[in-house]
Ligand SMILES: [Zn+2]
């Protein structure tokens with residue numbers, strides 16, 4: 334599958350990603366120990382550079398962040414008192430809860446932060462092999478509510494396609510997201526939303542489910558894995574539903590999908606009237622709508638359960654009202 338952002342092979346089938354995950358980030362037997370650089374000390378107290386492993390070629394996270402700091406200094410965007418932490422947040426290409434600090438290969442890290450210039454970002458992607466993309470942070474990406482304008486962070490250089498591995502008692506899925514346009518959720522072993530979903534599963538409620546504000550589709554995909562007969566995805570943000578379609582394709586064999594169709598095309602970045610942009614058949618009947626949740630049930634059949642995974646602080650009363658036709662609505 335070609336990456337819709339950079340055209341390269343960023344999108345791998347979920348089965349392949351999961352099969353290789355244990356080998357992705359550990360050190361080899363020749364790797365030097367973690368440098369454990371002080372993240373709170375100005376760069377004048379840090380080494381100039383930390384070498385990559387001569388055997389496997391991988392870098393420690395500190396080595397990559399130090400290279401990025403030195404490069405930002407060359408561009409006059411950091412000074413000698415700035416710390417490693419000032420560089421930004423590192424997002425690994427495939428997010429997975431790790432008990433150790435990852436060793437990084439080529440194009441495996443996306444940097445997310447502020448105080449970058451386009452030129453410096455381009456230089457980071459060109460000169461630091463582990464850096465795949467650089468995103469300028471402008472806030473939480475996506476649509477906070479239907480009354481405000483959607484927010485996007487800015488991809489300054491490289492590619493921002495990455496994935497998180499979602500884990501639950503019913504299995505794992507690989508959730509791709511175009512990270513500058515989808516809000517960031519860190520992979521944690523104690524993912525609270527997944528625990529809520531597991532509770533609903535144990536109560537036998539994940540049979541006919543609407544993932545009402547689905548984002549890239551994490552909860553809905555997990556419902557398919559949990560054996561739901563029907564799952565409806567909906568989001569007003571076009572990037573989200575495009576990510577869902579990509580995720581259905583990438584997780585196709587895990588989800589038991591035989592066929593995916595694209596009946597209608599989205600009309601705008603922010604959807605209002607529901608548009609059926611995707612439909613998949615197989616073990617589970619799947620529909621993907623682009624539109625305002627408050628209008629979804631003018632088209633989609635009501636479900637047994639409607640999940641509402643809203644933005645922190647969003648007003649949910651109207652959404653709950655709109656989902657009254659479903660047997661139950663759960664705010665996550
Ligand atoms: Zn890409």
Ligand SMILES: [Zn+2]
Pocket residue numbers: 360361362363364365386387388389390391
């Ligand atoms: Zn090594």
